[in-house]
Amino acid sequence: MVTNWRRPTKMDDMTIRSSRRTRRRLALCLALVWLVQLAGAADAQLPTAAGTQVAMSQSAWRMFIPSGYTPAADGKVNLLVHFHGDSQTVWNNAAYADLDAVIVTVNYSGLSSAYSNPFSNTSLFQTLLNDARSRLASRPGFGASTTLGHLSVSSFSAGYGAVREILKAPAYRNEIDSLLAADSLYATTASDGTALDSQMTGYKAFADAAAAGLKRFIFTHSEIPIYTYESTAETGDELLAHLGLTAQPINQSGLGTLDFYRTAELGGFTLWGARGMTGDDHLAHLRYLGEWLGDLQETTPDLPGDYNGDGVADxxxxxxxxxxxxxxxxxxxxxxxxxxxxxxxxxxxxxxxxxxxxxxxxxxxxxxxxxxxxxxxxxxxxxxxxxxxx
Known part of the structure; x- marks a missing residue:
């Protein structure tokens, strides 16, 4: 069983000053991580993805059509929208995972507010989807019948700022088929010492749907401690508590340097806890995103609760x-x-x-x-x- 560390509820002046220094250092650390990821990651085990890059209506949005990708006979195109992280790294990991999808990467300069501010405009995500569809429709091999098929959303680090805003809208939660939060969900600490409920609502609703077998939700976290707000491990604990789950201890190696110490699963919801308390351990969740990308398009899990296998939980x-x-x-x-x-x-x-x-x-x-x-x-x-x- 994992026991959560909780900060004291009261801080003296020295602690407050120390907390401010910690926050500045954290911001610097995250900025350095951002520079590293923009430079790309030279990672073993990953192929170099080949395909076509397509400009979109915003310079921060980039579309990638993998070589050989073709739409379904009915014109449906699977789409992955990824928030925050070197585009080539995402494409390479998608190639490793044999992901059957066109990919749109979204990268804004800054921390989570650089993502949450624009996507607080509820219509922006639909604008992105419409932009992707229309540009595909104009390309050879696609055509006017192009529509969106399986829709996956993923984020790394600060990219959760956009995803949190998107998940506030029930229509988007319905539209999104699968979600990957790769060390990518932080929250304000509420007075009870847990993640602020208002910042977890959309994620909890999506987790509910995944647990019932209606969606796919993969949540990953590192062990990096955050002393001024909730870390990814702590928001992971919040999701587990919401679903009534207890993570099981494991000792399992993943792609690259990923090393897992706990996991939990219910229906289409899966949590993976990875060892590591450094910036490089955090960055591994982007560098080796292919560990999970292939699972986003898994067929619908067996019906949860159907213990006699007759296709109905009764x-x-x-x-x-x-x-x-x-x-x-x-x-x-x-x-x-x-x-x-x-x-x-x-x-x-x-x-x-x-x-x-x-x-x-x-x-x-x-x-x-x-x-x-x-x-x-x-x-x-x-x-x-x-x-x-x-």
């Missing part, structure tokens, strides 16, 4: 869970999955109750009245993508 699946509770060998109802049947697996079923594989819901459904009745009748109860065609 009372029969509760029976499977009830009859195997406590088992570490019969894992048909291991919904989290942590290789044991327990209250966490019940929560997965409860959250998914009434869902079907055929259903293409845009929001996470609440348990129905029948589900509530079933819970009341149970003798022992624990405490309590939408992917388009490719």
């Amino acid at each position: 009372a029969a699946d509760y029976t499977v869970w009830r009859d195997t509770e406590g088992s570490t060998t019969n894992l048909a109802a291991d919904g989290n999955p942590d290789r044991k049947i327990d209250a966490g697996d019940y929560t997965v079923w409860q959250f998914a109750y009434g869902n079907t594989l055929a259903e293409q819901a845009a929001a996470v459904p609440e348990p129905t009245a029948a589900g509530v009745t079933l819970l009341a009748l149970a003798t022992v109860l624990p405490n309590s993508w939408r992917g388009r065609s490719r």
